[in-house]
Amino acid sequence: xxxxxxxxxxxxxxxxxxxxxxxxxxxxxxxxxxxxxxxxxxxxxxxxxxxxxxxxxxxxxxxxxxxxxxxxxxxxxxxxxxxxxxxxxxxxxxxxxxxxxxxxxxxxxxxxxxxxxxxxxxxxxxxxxxxxxxxxxxxxxxxxxxxxxxxxxxxxxxxxxxxxxxxxxxxxxxxxxxxxxxxxxxxxxxxxxxxxxxxxxxxxxxxxxxxxxxxxxxxxxxxxxxxxxxxxxxxxxxxxxxxxxxxxxxxxxxxxxxxxxxxxxxxxxxxxxxxxxxxxxxxxxxxxxxxxxxxxxxxxxxxxxxxxxxxxxxxxxxxxxxxxxxxxxxxxxxxxxxxxxxxxxxxxxxxxxxxxxxxxxxxxxxxxxxxxxxxxxxxxxxxxxxxxxxxxxxxxxxxxxxxxxxxxxxxxxxxxxxxxxxxxxxxxxxxxxxxxxxxxxxxxxxxxxxxxxxxxxxxxxxxxxxxxxxxxxxxxxxxxxxxxxxxxxxxxxxxxxxxxxxxxxxxxxxxxxxxxxxxxxxxxxxxxxxxx
Numbered sequence: 001x002x003x004x005x006x007x008x009x010x011x012x013x014x015x016x017x018x019x020x021x022x023x024x025x026x027x028x029x030x031x032x033x034x035x036x037x038x039x040x041x042x043x044x045x046x047x048x049x050x051x052x053x054x055x056x057x058x059x060x061x062x063x064x065x066x067x068x069x070x071x072x073x074x075x076x077x078x079x080x081x082x083x084x085x086x087x088x089x090x091x092x093x094x095x096x097x098x099x100x101x102x103x104x105x106x107x108x109x110x111x112x113x114x115x116x117x118x119x120x121x122x123x124x125x126x127x128x129x130x131x132x133x134x135x136x137x138x139x140x141x142x143x144x145x146x147x148x149x150x151x152x153x154x155x156x157x158x159x160x161x162x163x164x165x166x167x168x169x170x171x172x173x174x175x176x177x178x179x180x181x182x183x184x185x186x187x188x189x190x191x192x193x194x195x196x197x198x199x200x201x202x203x204x205x206x207x208x209x210x211x212x213x214x215x216x217x218x219x220x221x222x223x224x225x226x227x228x229x230x231x232x233x234x235x236x237x238x239x240x241x242x243x244x245x246x247x248x249x250x251x252x253x254x255x256x257x258x259x260x261x262x263x264x265x266x267x268x269x270x271x272x273x274x275x276x277x278x279x280x281x282x283x284x285x286x287x288x289x290x291x292x293x294x295x296x297x298x299x300x301x302x303x304x305x306x307x308x309x310x311x312x313x314x315x316x317x318x319x320x321x322x323x324x325x326x327x328x329x330x331x332x333x334x335x336x337x338x339x340x341x342x343x344x345x346x347x348x349x350x351x352x353x354x355x356x357x358x359x360x361x362x363x364x365x366x367x368x369x370x371x372x373x374x375x376x377x378x379x380x381x382x383x384x385x386x387x388x389x390x391x392x393x394x395x396x397x398x399x400x401x402x403x404x405x406x407x408x409x410x411x412x413x414x415x416x417x418x419x420x421x422x423x424x425x426x427x428x429x430x431x432x433x434x435x436x437x438x439x440x441x442x443x444x445x446x447x448x449x450x451x452x453x454x455x456x457x458x459x460x461x462x463x464x465x466x467x468x469x470x471x472x473x474x475x476x477x478x479x480x481x482x483x484x485x486x487x488x489x490x491x492x493x494x495x496x497x498x499x500x501x502x503x504x505x506x507x508x509x510x511x512x513x514x515x516x517x518x519x520x521x522x523x524x525x526x527x528x529x530x531x532x
Contacts, residue, residue, distance in 0.1 A: 005179040006122045007131050010115050011138045013077065015145075016169055017108055018138075020100070021046065021414070022146025022318075023162050025292045026310050027154045029300040035093040039301075039461045043293065043422045044211060045097050050289065050414035051207050052105030053112070055200035057411060058264055061113030061404025062191065069114040070182040074174060076110025081170035083107055088163035100163075113404040116391060122181050134326065135387060147318060151311025159307075192255060195263030198248035203412060205241030209234050211419035213427070265401065272516040274393035274402060277386050278409040279513035280341060284382045285413030287348070287503045290421030291355075291375070294499045297425070301463050302492050303363050316369045317376035324380025337385045338517035344385075345510055348378025352504040356497050361489065389518060421499050428495035429461060436487035443483050464489050 024031070024046055031042050064072035083106075086099030119131050153161050213234045215223045221232040228236045255262040269275050292314075299310040324344075331340050351374030358368040390406040437443050467488045471481040 005176075006118070006181060007134060009173055009176045009179050010119055010122075011134055012169065013073070013111055013115055013173055014135050015138045016080075016166060016173075017112060019146045019149075019162070019166070020104065021049065021289070022292065023150030023154075023159065024049075024100070025296050026147040026151045026307050026314065027159045028296055030154050030159060030307055031096075035096065037093055039297065040215065040422075040426070041093065043418060045093070045101055046293065047207060047211050047415050047418045047422075048097065048101040049105050050411045050418065051204060052102055053108050053411035054207075054408050054415050055203050056106060056109040056196070057113060057408040058199065058401070058404040059191070059196050060109030060111075061117075061401055061407075062263060063110065064114040064117065065401070066191070068182060069117050070177065070180055072110045073114040073118060073180070074177050076107045076112075076114065077170050077173055078107070080104050080107030080111060081167050081174075084163045084166040084170065088160045088167070090160075109407075112407040113401075116387065116402070116406055118180055119391070145318070147311035147314040148308075149311075151306075151308040154307035156308065190261065192252075192261065192263040194251055195248060195255070198244055198251055199263065202241050202244035202248055203415075205244060206238055207241075207412075207415045207419050209236075209238035209241060210416060210423060212237070213423040215426070218427075264405070265398075268394065268398060268401065268405065271393050273518050274390055274405075276513050276516040277389040277393065278405055280382065280510055280517070281386050281390070281406060282409040282413035282416075283506055283510040283513070284379065284386065285410045286417035286420065287352075287506050288379055288417065289414040290417035290503050290506075291352075291500065293418045294421050294425055294496060295355075295372075297461055298359060298496050299363075301461055302361070302489075302496070304463070313365070313368065314372065316373035317379070320373045320376030321380040321383065322376075324377050325383040327380075327384060331381075331384065336519040337389050338514055338519050340381055340385050341517055342511065342514050344378045344381030345507055345514070346378070347374060347381060349504060349507045351375035351378055352500060352507060356500050356504070359493060359496050359500065361493060392518075421502060424502050425495050425499040426461065428498040429491050432494045433488055433491035436491060437484065440483055440487060443480055443487075461492070464492070 024042075028039060028042050031037075031045075032039060035041075060072070060076070067075075080103075083099045083103030086103060087096060088099075090096040090099055115135075119135060122131070150159060150162055153159060213232075216234045217224070217232040218234050219231055221227050221230075224232055226233060249266065252262040252264055252266055256265070295314070296310055299305045299313055300307070305313070335343075351371055354367070354371035354374055358364065358371045387406065390402055394402045437448055464485050468481060468485045471484050476484070
């Protein structure tokens with residue numbers, strides 16, 4: 001039992017990191033109400049949290065190498081606890097954004113790369129495979145407990161108690177920090193500040209462009225702060241981000257050429273299994289966080305469920321993800337990582353298609369729950385393998401840097417997932433609603449004109465009751481009120497299906513990245529013989 005004490009501490013930290021986002025996703029409706037804001041603003045807060053982690057995760061890993069991984073882990077947990085405390089008492093949306101998105105996000109950038117490296121340093125061989133299976137399973141547990149716990153607390157008490165409870169957990173983890181073996185720090189080097197700035201700005205611009213596409217429009221400008229040659233700035237902002245990341249790569253190569261320590265050794269990307277594992281990690285989290293943004297909107301805004309009822313309906317995906325993620329060591333006895341990952345993607349694709357069929361105006365809990373269970377099974381199969389693939393692809397000296405890349409890929413995927421699926425959802429809602437009111441003979445030209453002006457001013461995903469109230473305030477005849485509400489209700493369902501279908505497309509694309517994943521089972525060579 002003593003050898004697993006470190007895993008208890010590290011696993012609890014992993015659970016805590018995942019708990020946050022799942023609580024926020026299931027509490028979207030209550031957050032909108034408490035802070036007198038809209039869904040798009042909460043989407044931005046959720047996206048910023050994962051973006052902060054993506055932008056500074058590699059920096060956190062580098063700081064862990066320089067200061068010592070256990071010290072970085074402890075410092076990160078302390079910062080995370082301060083952010084949780086501020087979030088728990090936040091009186092306004094900007095304070096929530098500061099406490100949760102920024103301070104907690106920065107704390108996580110120190111914790112997660114150190115966590116990945118500390119697990120790899122504490123365990124070897126099959127124990128390491130078991131440890132990563134447990135870490136993946138606890139990530140699944142965070143997703144499992146988050147919606148249910150967060151939903152119950154949000155509905156019957158307040159979501160703030162979840163973050164107050166996190167402070168208590170952080171204190172417990174810090175009290176048991178000595179259970180974790182502490183590998184020596186690397187020789188002190190100067191932090192590559194230029195690389196930090198360029199990488200953070202590049203990723204921020206890409207995600208910002210995707211996030212704002214729903215209000216700015218992709219080409220035709222809608223609600224924009226400025227235009228570029230008469231076009232929406234969306235693609236220009238994304239292109240600027242891409243150019244900045246290209247400049248970042250050139251900067252890092254110049255650092256290496258001059259004998260300075262870069263933020264990232266790009267030679268790591270020549271390790272093919274690591275590169276493939278990172279690509280699948282990014283797409284996995286893009287799908288997961290995108291769906292976990294869209295599905296609570298379906299349950300809360302369309303179906304009218306409270307946070308606890310939403311958490312109950314998300315429970316099947318969480319439970320099956322936990323169980324299949326924990327089964328990684330058992331599956332590894334009969335199949336290699338590539339086979340398991342491909343099976344996970346197939347199951348995930350089938351679950352997404354099933355979910356699309358289950359999204360209807362009146363929910364049928366059995367088909368919806370079954371679809372969610374299949375989704376969780378596929379996600380868990382991926383989680384059972386990808387962390388171990390990333391860490392086992394490099395030597396001990398590169399573990400922390402690989403951990404930084406691993407969690408950068410995860411959180412960049414999470415940021416893009418929330419931003420992309422959210423923007424596709426709003427974009428499809430606008431296009432479908434506009435089309436339906438234009439083609440409905442029961443709706444007058446004047447109402448079509450008013451709706452067009454409202455759409456140009458920006459649209460949020462609201463309930464049909466809110467649309468009905470707005471139409472009645474505009475003094476529309478009852479027949480036109482019913483026609484507008486009906487058109488909006490149909491647009492809601494169709495836009496949700498379009499957003500989920502996009503996740504299915506990402507799943508298919510992910511198969512292209514599995515080609516170079518390891519085929520041999522742990523402890524075996526590629527031809528199936530026992531490793532020396």
